[in-house]
Amino acid sequence: MTKNHPHSVVHAMGNRHDYLPAAGRDALLPGYDLLTRLLGMRKLHETLVAQAELASGQRVLEIGCGTGNLTVRAKRAQPGAELIGSDPDPLALARAERKANGLSGIRFERGYAQELPYPDQEFDRVLSAMMLHHLSIDIKSAALAEAHRVLRPGASLHIVDVGGPVTADDGLVARLMLHNHHVADNLGDGIPQLLRTAGFDAAVVASQRHRRLGRVTYYRATRPS
Numbered sequence: 001m002t003k004n005h006p007h008s009v010v011h012a013m014g015n016r017h018d019y020l021p022a023a024g025r026d027a028l029l030p031g032y033d034l035l036t037r038l039l040g041m042r043k044l045h046e047t048l049v050a051q052a053e054l055a056s057g058q059r060v061l062e063i064g065c066g067t068g069n070l071t072v073r074a075k076r077a078q079p080g081a082e083l084i085g086s087d088p089d090p091l092a093l094a095r096a097e098r099k100a101n102g103l104s105g106i107r108f109e110r111g112y113a114q115e116l117p118y119p120d121q122e123f124d125r126v127l128s129a130m131m132l133h134h135l136s137i138d139i140k141s142a143a144l145a146e147a148h149r150v151l152r153p154g155a156s157l158h159i160v161d162v163g164g165p166v167t168a169d170d171g172l173v174a175r176l177m178l179h180n181h182h183v184a185d186n187l188g189d190g191i192p193q194l195l196r197t198a199g200f201d202a203a204v205v206a207s208q209r210h211r212r213l214g215r216v217t218y219y220r221a222t223r224p225s
């Protein structure tokens with residue numbers, strides 16, 4: 001059990017782990033990929049990979065990789081990069097490994113974003129998709145500090161998540177989001193503030209109203225040189 005136990009989030013939906021799994025609970029994991037396809041997450045992953053401007057020879061880590069869709073997409077977009085997907089959920093990692101079967105320079109490892117098992121300044125890019133809203137505020141802060149630690153100076157963290165400058169005009173899902181405590185720290189400039197506290201130069205790259213997710217916002221956070 002990790003020492004940073006995100007109490008407020010992990011007990012959602014009767015979850016029994018010390019992390020909130022991809023679909024809320026293990027029994028729902030087999031439906032996760034279909035759900036994410038219906039939610040339009042492929043497009044979000046594609047956009048995030050383009051924003052990360054991956055180059056050959058880079059070492060790239062995804063934190064909270066779940067079933068591996070973004071990690072595999074990043075690998076296919078830049079075959080010369082070395083990809084690691086990290087997640088605390090062994091069931092999701094087993095699915096991710098099956099997707100990466102036959103690809104080289106990609107692996108999946110168990111790890112919590114707030115206690116990454118990697119040395120300082122190990123990576124050129126860290127990616128995070130739809131993960132931060134799974135973390136309580138304390139864990140989120142610790143995870144961003146860890147991303148900063150494992151990135152080289154001048155390297156960057158690229159995030160997409162629900163939230164950002166949400167207003168009631170963004171539709172019903174957004175209005176629900178405004179009252180959802182899981183998403184509260186993601187609203188407004190909550191994420192850029194946490195990124196700056198972790199030592200990053202932070203920017204919102206794009207923010208879009210989203211028919212099924214309410215609003216999604218993309219962030220780039222650079223570790224100063």
Ligand SMILES: C[S@@+](CC[C@H](N)C(=O)[O-])C[C@H]1O[C@@H](n2cnc3c(N)ncnc32)[C@H](O)[C@@H]1O
Nearest residue numbers: 019020021022064065066089112113129131134
């Ligand atoms: C909604 S899923 C997103 C998965 C993947 N990034 C994607 O875009 O499909 C959120 C993931 O965050 C993981 N997660 C939850 N708590 C975590 C933590 N403390 N550190 C790292 N990952 C965590 C869950 O296990 C889950 O796989």
